[in-house]
Amino acid sequence: MSESSDLVMxxxxxxxxxxxxxxxxxxxxxxxxQPVVREQLSLVLEAAISRGNVPDHVLLSGPPGLGKTTLxxxxxxxxxxxxxxxxxxxxxxxxDLAAVLSSLQEGDILFIDEIHRLARTAEEMxxxxxxxxxxxxxxxxxxxxxxxxxxLPPFTVVGATTRAGLLPAPLRDRFGFTGHLExxxxxxxxxxxxxxxxxxxxxxxxDAANEIxxxxxxxxxxxxxxxxxxxxxxxxxxxxxxxxxxxxxxxDVFEVDQRGLDRLDxxxxxxxxxxxxxxxxxxxxxxxxxxxxxxxxESVAEPYLVREGFLVRTPRGRAATALTxxxxxxxxxxxxxxxxx
Ligand SMILES: Nc1ncnc2c1ncn2[C@@H]1O[C@H](COP(=O)(O)OP(=O)(O)O)[C@@H](O)[C@H]1O
Ligand SMILES: [Mg+2]
Numbered sequence: 001m002s003e004s005s006d007l008v009m010x011x012x013x014x015x016x017x018x019x020x021x022x023x024x025x026x027x028x029x030x031x032x033x034q035p036v037v038r039e040q041l042s043l044v045l046e047a048a049i050s051r052g053n054v055p056d057h058v059l060l061s062g063p064p065g066l067g068k069t070t071l072x073x074x075x076x077x078x079x080x081x082x083x084x085x086x087x088x089x090x091x092x093x094x095x096d097l098a099a100v101l102s103s104l105q106e107g108d109i110l111f112i113d114e115i116h117r118l119a120r121t122a123e124e125m126x127x128x129x130x131x132x133x134x135x136x137x138x139x140x141x142x143x144x145x146x147x148x149x150x151x152l153p154p155f156t157v158v159g160a161t162t163r164a165g166l167l168p169a170p171l172r173d174r175f176g177f178t179g180h181l182e183x184x185x186x187x188x189x190x191x192x193x194x195x196x197x198x199x200x201x202x203x204x205x206x207d208a209a210n211e212i213x214x215x216x217x218x219x220x221x222x223x224x225x226x227x228x229x230x231x232x233x234x235x236x237x238x239x240x241x242x243x244x245x246x247x248x249x250x251x252d253v254f255e256v257d258q259r260g261l262d263r264l265d266x267x268x269x270x271x272x273x274x275x276x277x278x279x280x281x282x283x284x285x286x287x288x289x290x291x292x293x294x295x296x297x298e299s300v301a302e303p304y305l306v307r308e309g310f311l312v313r314t315p316r317g318r319a320a321t322a323l324t325x326x327x328x329x330x331x332x333x334x335x336x337x338x339x340x341x
Contacts, residue, residue, distance in 0.1 A: 007229065007254050008262045009300060010064035010219050023196045023224050024070045026077055031067065032195070032220075033188035037179035041071070044177050045078050054107055055079060056176025057130055057157040059115075061164035063303075065221030066181040068160035069113065075158055076109040084110045088117030097122040101135050106153035115159035116166040123171055130157055130174040183218030186210065192220050193227050202231045203240065208247040215251055215260040217304055222260070229254050259308065259327065264292065268301050269310055269328060272320045277333055279319030286318055 048055035060068040076083035136147040190213040197204035216223035233250030255263045267290040287294040305311040325332040
């Protein structure tokens with residue numbers, strides 16, 4: 001995948017995790033935006049603290065890069081519990097989960113990332129652990145096997161998922177609180193960028209922060225990444241100051257346009273409009289014509305293009321909209337005007 005696509009990918013690259021860790025807010029009051037989730041969560045946590053209980057299990061859902069992992073760390077921090085991290089894909093069989101559960105201490109926060117990918121066979125064990133703070137350990141094999149209940153200390157599961165709809169209802173029901181994270185607006189992203197510039201020791205102007213925010217696809221992870229690239233540009237090509245012209249020049253170099261579209265996004269839109277007359281065109285044909293895997297086009301470029309109204313999915317394939325033609329600075333052909341009316 002091209003470098004510019006990586007820049008607007010909502011998922012974190014491995015090399016990025018250290019940089020991200022440094023920018024994570026540590027307290028709920030420093031967590032920008034998401035006013036609904038923040039208020040609800042703060043009530044849940046405060047009530048638990050004042051009762052001297054561990055908080056109810058918390059499920060966080062929403063697209064990548066919006067702050068689920070960050071919130072789990074904040075929860076642990078706010079209640080003074082230690083954070084234990086695991087993920088759905090890491091738990092392939094019940095034994096893996098039993099090992100994690102049996103090492104928990106009272107008040108621990110067990111963060112299970114991508115919880116919708118948990119093995120089905122481990123789910124039942126998790127239900128029991130969440131509800132009764134108990135895990136049944138199987139001893140022996142075959143007809144002689146017996147299960148021995150092992151009590152667990154009170155703890156809190158924080159589950160994160162990008163696909164809440166994939167979670168089986170019984171698992172969803174075990175969470176006392178579900179917070180759904182929404183995309184951020186430009187003001188919130190600009191606030192995040194301004195704060196993080198301070199942490200990075202970067203000299204950032206407000207208009208540069210606004211510029212970065214408006215190209216970040218509603219996603220703090222992308223805003224932080226663009227901020228670092230603007231900082232790179234200012235250091236190497238500019239005078240060290242992260243002002244509007246530095247932000248624009250840097251984002252041009254990295255091929256992120258005014259709407260946060262990158263090279264791949266534009267290649268997709270151009271192919272639909274120029275080669276296929278606005279579509280509809282099948283995913284595979286489209287992917288071949290931009291030299292990418294269908295999977296990449298579908299999971300990397302398409303979700304944002306659809307959300308922003310640059311692309312529509314029809315039963316016969318992907319098609320451009322009036323906005324697409326406008327964004328590319330092209331006039332739609334006569335018949336594509338009538339296609340959707
Ligand atoms: N509300 C927020 N305020 C400040 N920074 C945020 C916020 N949400 C996310 N971030 C930053 O964005 C990056 C990605 O967040 P993360 O929690 O890893 O997202 P997710 O787990 O949902 O993919 C982190 O560096 C984090 O600090
Ligand atoms: Mg995460």
